[in-house]
Structure formats: C-alpha cells, structure tokens
Amino acid sequence: MAEITVLAATGNAMVAEAFRQAAPDVLAAYPITPQTAIVENFAKYVADGRVHTEFVAVESEHSAMSACIGASAAGARVATATSSQGLALMYEELHIASGMRLPIVMANANRALSAPINIHGDHSDVMGARDTGWIILFAETAQEAYDNSVIAFRIAEHPQVQLPVMTTLDGFITTHAMERSELLDDTTVAAYVGAYTPEHPLLNGQTKAAHGMFASLGGTYFEIKKAERAAIDASMPHIKAAGEAWAAICGREFAPVDAWECEDADYILVVLGSAAGNARVVARELRAQGIKAGVARIRVYRPFPFEELAQVLAGARAVGILDRSDSFGAQYGPVGLDVRSALYGAGLLIPTRDYIYGLGGADVTLDVLRQAYGELQALAAGELDQSLSYLGTR
C-alpha cells in the first residue's frame, strides 16, 4: 500500500517533489517566474544529496532544452521546467526534442507572453508549443500538477511513445497557491515510474549511435515527420493506461477530458487548467436554479482528445469555449479552433461561442463565468451569434 503524506503545498513544490521521486539522471534548467521554485526546490534536493541527478544550471532556456536534448540522446532520464519567454526561447528546440523522439519531461508554468511584459498566468506560452510534437497535459490543481508530472515520465518513456511530455500548471494560480496535496511515498512512485531503458543511447559502450542526422531531399524527412504524427496520434491509449494505472494507486480518477455534470447538460463550458473550479461553482449554482450546466475540462491537450470531447459535448444545446490566449488573425482562439473542429468531425453542429478570458492573469471571477453561461442560453435561443468575444475586460 502506498503511504500518503498530506501537505500544504504549492503546485511548484508538488512538481519538484514529483521530479525528485522520478529521479532524473539530468535536470538542466534556467530560472523564470513563476516556475523558479521548481528549480530552486530541486537545487536544494541536489545540495542535500537526496537525488543522484546531475543538475545543470544553464545560461538560458535555449541551452536548457539543448542540454536536455544532449542528455536524453545520451540515454539519461531528463527533466526540466520553464515558463513564458523561456518556453518561447526554446521553440526551435521543442521541435528538435520531439523530432529526435526524446522522452524529456518538462513542467511549464503557464504565463503570458510579452509585449507588454506580464508575469501572470495565461496560456499564451503553451499554446505556442501546441504544434511542436510534445504531449501536453494541463493541471487544474497543485495535486494534479503532481499527478500529471509523475504520469509524464511513464508516458514519455513508454517504448511505443518516445515523445517529450509537457506537464503544465497555471502561473501563480496553481504554481504559487498553497493547497491540500497528497504526496505518495518515494518507493511507490519509483515503482510506478519504473526504470528507463533507452533504445539508442549515445553512451552505449558497444554500438555507436547517431542523433540529429541530416535528411535533405529524397523523402526521408517527410517520412520521419509522418512517423512523428503517427506516434503522437497513437499515444492516447498509452496516456490513458498510464493515467489509469496511477489512478489505481492514488485513488484520483484520470480522464483526458474531465467531464463534470455533462451527461444531461444543455450548456457546457470547455476549459483548461485552474479556471475549471470557478466554472463548476457557477454550474452548480445554475443547476440549483434548474439550468442544466456542465463543465468539460481538457486535461490532455495534445494529442487532442477530439473523440472523447465530442462524446462529452454531444447532447449540449450550446458550448462555450474558454480560451486563455488568442490566435491572432484566426477565426477563434486555439482551443476554440480545436473544439469546433472536433465537433464538426463528429457531425455535431452545436452552436459555440469562443471566449478570450484571463489574459495576463486577469481575474476569472464567478461573475464573468455567469455571464458566459447566460450567453450560452441566448446562443441556444438564437439570440446571439457565434463570434469571438471577451470575458472580464473592457
């Protein structure tokens, strides 16, 4: 049986604990608000001799991911953490990590992107990484940031997956707020994560390995990229299996889409991350008034759970999509585009409204969520169009 320690802990502290328990061979990272506490806590584990990890305190996020790529290609279990401008600086390397099929685990403290500079929580940074070939998990709470970070190693290193995994938590709301969190014992986590056996390490000792080769004309590049899509498409069952295996140990359910009261819901808000709690509070309030409201929270964002989501949304009269970032010039925000595509693919022409909300850490109050649910009722009644709109700003 797993031993459980109940902590009052921040999301960052819980991610650092997960990394400690997964015991990476290398962790290369650079400080950035609001991620820094993950790296700081880990540096203390190193100083105290609690981990065998080679900690590489690099001079930039670009070098952080570069060193992670070198270390992972060498055959090490590798973790790192970043946020915002740091993730943006890594952009080139994110594609290389996935293209080289390296199972790196990275925590991202979701934060606004400049300009103007802003250190608070939104999803602008991680949405820029959504097409990079990384598996991307969103946590709602500090507890889930821990759970996702533990699960991430098992997903990434699965021989049939071999892809990097980003485990994300919302800046300040989840990274810094202290919550009741359960920490499982080290032995249980180590047994769950298992040992990592790389297939083609540079440091093999017998055969030679080559990573990062040149694929020019002739179709090899195309074939490799096609294989990369096949890999992330095929990863969903492994993600579910890893999540369910963890759920069996810790007792907390795992699903790519966390559907709250959606089965009979007329009005559903689709949300990622920390805003889901407030959405549920308002939905509960509406249900007390006889209005069937639901909340569909996407926990696995890449690969996108389009089938699961379409099932959850199938009976709704109107769907509101909460986008904590924008895709400037596109018809909707990034989550809006994904959700509408999933609905269309499933033959569901449910009216939707895409809401840009909470940019730069703007408060997501119960009032703005009440406004959204109210608009969904107007939308279902044909009194509103499906244009993009904003919550909580002038």
Next chain:
Amino acid sequence: MANIKQLSETRERLVGGHRLCGGCGASVAVRQVLLGAGADTEVVVGSATGCLEVSTTALPYSSWDTSFIHNAFENAAATISGVEAAYKGLKAAGKIAQDKIIKFVAFGGDGGTYDIGLQSLSGALERGHDFVYVCYDNNAYMNTGIQRSSATPHYSWATTAEVGAALPGKPQRRKDLTSIVAAHHIPYVAQASIGNWKDLVEKSEKAFNTPGPAFLNVLAPCPRGWRYTGEMTIEVARLAFKTKFWPLYEVADGVWSMKEVREKDLLPIEEFLRVQGRFKHLFEPENEHLRALLQAEVDEYYDYIRERCR
C-alpha cells in the same frame, strides 16, 4: 606524442566517403584533432549545424566512427554539455561503470562559435563541463555561401560584405575569440592551425587530457570561400602563420605561451592576401593603403599576444 608514422597508422574517426569539398580545411582539422584523443579512448562527437555536419551525416549514412549528435546551429556547446552531464548522472545512478572513460568533443564553425553559438559556448565553459570545444575557423558562413561572420578578416570580400565603389569588403576587424575564451579562465585554451599539424595534435592531446573545459580555435582554410584552388589549403594555412595573420599560442592553467614565427620565415601580409581571391580587390592601386592598414593590424595583434606571453 606519437610520431608522424604512428599517427598515420592511428585509427581515423572521421572516415572517407563524406561529402566535404576537395581541399576542405575542416575535415583536416577534425582528423588532426581526433588523433589527439587517444586511439583507444571512447569519444562522443557533437557538431553545430554547418558544412561539417551536413556533409558527414546525410541519412542513412554517417562518416563518424564514434557516437555523434547534432542538435542545431547555436548550441553545440550546450548540447555536448548535456551529454557530459548524462555521463555523470548515469555514473551516479550506477548505470555506467565508475572506471569507464568517455571523452566529449564539440565542433563548430566560426559562424556557430564566434557568432550565434557564443552564449552557449560561454555558458558551457563557465559551468566547467569536461569537454573539448573545437572551432574550425574558416572565416565566414561557408555552408550558406560565404557570408561574413565576426571571424571574417577586415577588408575581405564576402557575399554580405561586398566589394564595390562604396565599400572595400568587410568594414570591421575580426573578433578575437580565443582571448574571449581565455577570459573564462578555463584550464586549457589554444589557437592552432591545420598548417602546423604537430603543434595542433599536441594541443589536442593537451585539450583531451585536461580535466574540465578546453578550447581549440583551429584555422581551417576554405578553397571555395577564400577563392584559391583546393590543393593549396595547407600552404595557405602556413602562410597565415608566417604572415602573423594567425598566431599560434596557448593558455594552459593561465600561462600564456606562443609559437613564434622564426625571423627567417616571416613574410609580409601581402603573401597571405595575394593567393586568395577574397582579397583580390586589395591589389587594385587605389587600395594599397588598405594592405598597409592590414599589415599594421596583424602586427599589432601579434605583438599583443606576444606581450601576454611574456
């Protein structure tokens, strides 16, 4: 070190069949450097994006008889530092035997080292990883077609430092990268040339045998970019040394020393410039003063290094 006969019989780690140009200085630099690694030592090679990388790793072939990693252009040092960290981390985990010795070396051209990779290099040097970084300096972005870098000589022609009525080639002097690296106070720094093979192999041996970071800046002439024919590569490299264009020196544990040009071998800078098309415009009558300026600049830099070596 081994004599030339022994070296000629030493196992090659960059093998034939690669697609570098005939007369390419980079492949000579790599082979001479790797001779210094020790015949029986396991070596992992990293490379920045560039001529060397694209010409030696075209799928499904590799010209490297070593494990090899390429990541991107500006991060060869950061990448090899990750490989070296994995070696330490895996040793700490008991997954690599404690007595197992593996050496790590990264190669980058001057574009990938002086310019876009300078931050990554500086960081890896400061962190003290046990690796050798080798810059094969061919004085420009040769892989993309002879664009100027901060290693391109003053008044040299390049495709982004054109020669015309208004400009006589590159308007700026070269960056002194070797001194910049020396300012990191790492255990071993050297400037070497493929024209002086014995000096280069000796420096490489020191670099590989020094614990901690070591840096070699190796002059590697490029027939395409310097505009001379391929069979002259070694001769052009020797002229660079004899005309003081490329002083050979090292900084070992903070002690500077140089291999001075013998008085009888000293040549004016014109002898280096004359054999290369990239300096052709300097021999137009109106540009005579630029040759004089270049002579003054190489004299000044040579004296500066000599002063540091006192």
